[in-house]
Amino acid sequence: MDCEEDEPEPYDVAGWRRRIESATLGTVRPAALVCAVQDMDPAEKRTVGALLAEVSVRITRILRNFIGTNHPNQGWDLIEDTRNTLLQAVLKPTSADGRALRTAFAGTVRYRARDAIRADRKHRDLIDYALDEDELPRRDLTATPNLEQDAHVESVLRRIEDPRKRLALRLFMDGAQRNSTIGFSIASALDVSAKTVETWIRDLQAELRTIAGDRR
């Protein structure tokens, strides 16, 4: 483990106590805090507790950045559940997260935030799109209104509740900007019918045209 010069070694209880007493834990790398919590004599409960409390603060700041306030209770329920998973992992050095947090703290917390949002969406059963198995012949779906409207596109996309529909349209807009014919492959990548994707795209295009018309 690579500690920075002024960071105590994980097992250096006296060194950590000095950092706690001088209220300078805030400058320590979070991965070093995790190593100390995991490697320190568990009998040093007060010191371990203070270090874990600081780990919890760092976790919370990252989770707050990646879990938006658009979730129930401003996202705090999701943040606390995810923080619970991560704190348990810190105290279980053999777990996948417990190991990963020692070397890639921010990346691990960020992944947990993303995965929590994914699992939450699944749990809420938001993915309730109209599945239509009637396959249509392949068509060119790239014809799209003038792309000067990026900001408007995003405002329209953000209002779409079905995450998979939103993803399909994001991929479509991205492909349209790269001038590739991807409507059909979006359907296959997302496991929805081509007809469904086509309907989504037409709805989006109609809405964008309406916005463009309103602005004239």
Place this chain on the structure above:
Amino acid sequence: MTDPDKETRRDKVLRDFDAACARPTVEQITEWTARHPEFADDIRDFAGVLWDEAAAGRQGEEAEVDEIHLARARSHAFNVLHDVRGGDASVVAREADATFDRLMQDAGWTTVALEGAMDLSREVLSDLFRGRMAPPVGQRLVDAVIGYLRTTEARFMQAYEHALARPSLGQARANRQPSIVRRSFADIVRASDMTPERKAYWLEED
């Protein structure tokens, strides 16, 4: 029923997907779902999260968090530590050196300033600090005191236990012998001179 083995495999796949694709393309989604058909829908859902995040245009790694939520984060850590590694109440009590007076002093607060900042009746704070509040203390009050005193739940509990062990008297009454009357948190709040809104706030559970 959840299969822990499947959860572990799903986690491995999504973690790798996360590391490999910041903004997954159609081709990447097709490739990864074909390679891991068992988790194809999870991969698609995860791709949606990554795209939404990219569109949100977030800057940096951390967000500002208010002191109450940071206090809660700290106390959460102590609870998890307690759950995972067993009770440390005896250790804490033996080494007890935190008192509310000392915590106030360390954080640079006076009672008057603190009750103003917290918008809390002096009687409530005084009953808490002087050991006249029977456990349990309302969570909102615990969180707020921890936040303002920039301390931890463990330190708070030390101070509280210290106060309970050495209660001090309230205002002397001429007509009867001084005695310690210990009341519940809810009774103290209800009997205080705060507005109904503030009482409701402190009594509410998050």
